[in-house]
Amino acid sequence: MSPELKRRIVSGLVLAVVVLAATWYGGFSFRALAAVIAILIYYEWSTITKLGERDFSANAFGWVAILLVAYNIVFGERDLAIPLLGGAAITAILLVLWRKGSWWLPGGIVYAGLSGISLAAIRADDQAGFVATLFIFAVVWATDIFAYFVGRALQGPKLAPRISPGKTWSGAIGGTVSAAIASSAVALVVFSRLSLWTVAISILLSVTSQIGDLFESFIKRRFGVKDSSHLIPGHGGVMDRVDGLVFACFAAFLLTLVYSASTGHLGISVAAFLFGF
Structure with a gap:
């Protein structure tokens, strides 16, 4: 195992522990x-x-x-x-x-x-918020992991060749389907039920997560940089690691605000919006 791979694994584990804790x-x-x-x-x-x-x-x-x-x-x-x-x-x-x-x-x-x-x-600050956060983590992580592996296995047409040449339509679709399955599993384990609303939201968040990834790639290509920084050994910068996550969070948060304002259910939580409480 190369020193670079060791740094990547160690820093990845440390990040995971900190975030999950x-x-x-x-x-x-x-x-x-x-x-x-x-x-x-x-x-x-x-x-x-x-x-x-x-x-x-x-x-x-x-x-x-x-x-x-x-x-x-x-x-x-x-x-x-x-x-x-x-x-x-x-x-x-x-x-x-x-x-x-x-x-x-x-x-x-x-x-x-x-x-x-x-x-x-x-x-x-409640249990529902904890589950909502895990739900979004499941969407983003499943999207990232399976988009990579499905894309490598199936190849096919490029998703956005001028921005991120490695991404394919097959990977994007595989990531979205996997995200829907992973996040649905979270909802089923916690609530023992699953609504079409929650599945639809998971698909939407997966798509926005991939848009976030492409957005950060666009910025880096626009300014000719490979990584957003070198803050995380073996992983680049914070933006490199959370680009998809923050866009998925943007979507969940802003859609909740829009839903709350349009329905008159002021103060509704993101968890209530995601799971249709």
Whole structure:
């Protein structure tokens, strides 16, 4: 076994233990993890897009915004999360328009901030949030693993050759089917029942997870980098590891907000939306 593979295995195991432990304990532990992920994503985003080199003061504002969002995730009021992020994003947009700056600034604030907010909102502080988080993990991990193996086995037409030449339609479909099966197993084990709604949501989240993967690949190709950073030995950066996860969380969180607003069921949890409570 090569030293590089050993580093990859060890760091992967450490990451899995940390994430699963924080997910199990929930509360402060998971909110802190979500906040750290948001901060590290902004660090990698601003590094890849060279925001600090383009405009130091604008990037400094981005850092202040993300740190405030991260603080609110851990210690603040949950209802203030989206207004705070929205205010920061609008201010960043005004800065870009005023100073003819980079649109990667508001993009990074929204991407990083919403990553932390959606993760924390899905886990929440109850048992249902724990199950919802495991459900999304099952979707994303099954999508990643089986898209890779099915794609390698079946080959076929490329999914997005200009963005990620290794991905195929066969892999994408295989990953989505596997995600539906894995996440359905989670729902059946916990609730002893399964609805078509939950299966449909799992398919949608698998698709958005793959879109997230392609989105990060687009950014890296746009700026000519191989990895988002070198923070994780053998794995690259945080964005490399959570690209699909954060997009799936975006979808689950935002769809819950839309459903809540459109039906009048204000304050409905992501878990209730996913499982049709």
